[in-house]
Amino acid sequence: MWVVNFGHPLTEDQRRKIEELSGQQIQRIIDIPCRFSHSVSFAEQTADLVDRIPIDWEEWQTKPIVVCPPGFAPIACCLVAELHGRMGHFPTIVRLRPIEGAATQFEVAEIINLQAIRDRARDKRMPSNK
Numbered sequence: 217m218w219v220v221n222f223g224h225p226l227t228e229d230q231r232r233k234i235e236e237l238s239g240q241q242i243q244r245i246i247d248i249p250c251r252f253s254h255s256v257s258f259a260e261q262t263a264d265l266v267d268r269i270p271i272d273w274e275e276w277q278t279k280p281i282v283v284c285p286p287g288f289a290p291i292a293c294c295l296v297a298e299l300h301g302r303m304g305h306f307p308t309i310v311r312l313r314p315i316e317g318a319a320t321q322f323e324v325a326e327i328i329n330l331q332a333i334r335d336r337a338r339d340k341r342m343p344s345n346k
Contacts, residue, residue: 217242220269221284222250222295223312224322233324234310240280246270250286262294266302276302282327283307296330306330 217240219226225247226234235242248269252261271279276299283299285292299307306329313325 217280217282218244218246218271219282219284219310220246220248220271222248222286222291223284226284230312230322230324234282234327237324237327238282238308250291252288252291258290258294262291262298266295266298273302277304281307282310284310284312306334 217238219231219234219242226245231242231245246269248265250265252258271281281303283295285295296306296309308327308329308331311325311328312322315321315323
């Protein structure tokens with residue numbers, strides 16, 4: 217699996233936990249620094265950011281990719297929309313959480329399949345005909 221990381225560099229413990237929770241080995245980690253200007257459209261900056269990732273159009277659609285999203289929600293939302301367009305589905309993401317009592321350390325809390333969430337929610341769009 218490939219990990220595209222828009223956050224802080226992943227620790228060895230975080231990498232191991234991602235592998236444990238996903239049941240897959242990490243083959244490649246792509247670290248993408250994510251700093252946006254508040255004076256420029258986030259949509260434009262997101263498209264430019266994703267354009268710079270060394271993944272081609274076919275790999276976006278065929279490789280097992282897990283995303284560590286940026287911590288700033290508006291950027292993360294734009295990124296999910298951009299990736300959905302390129303991948304043809306919602307990405308799977310890594311959620312980090314602070315380690316209680318630790319001095320600003322984070323651990324992997326879960327791997328979230330956003331496409332599965334979307335698919336379940338779609339069933340709630342209309343009342344059932346049952």
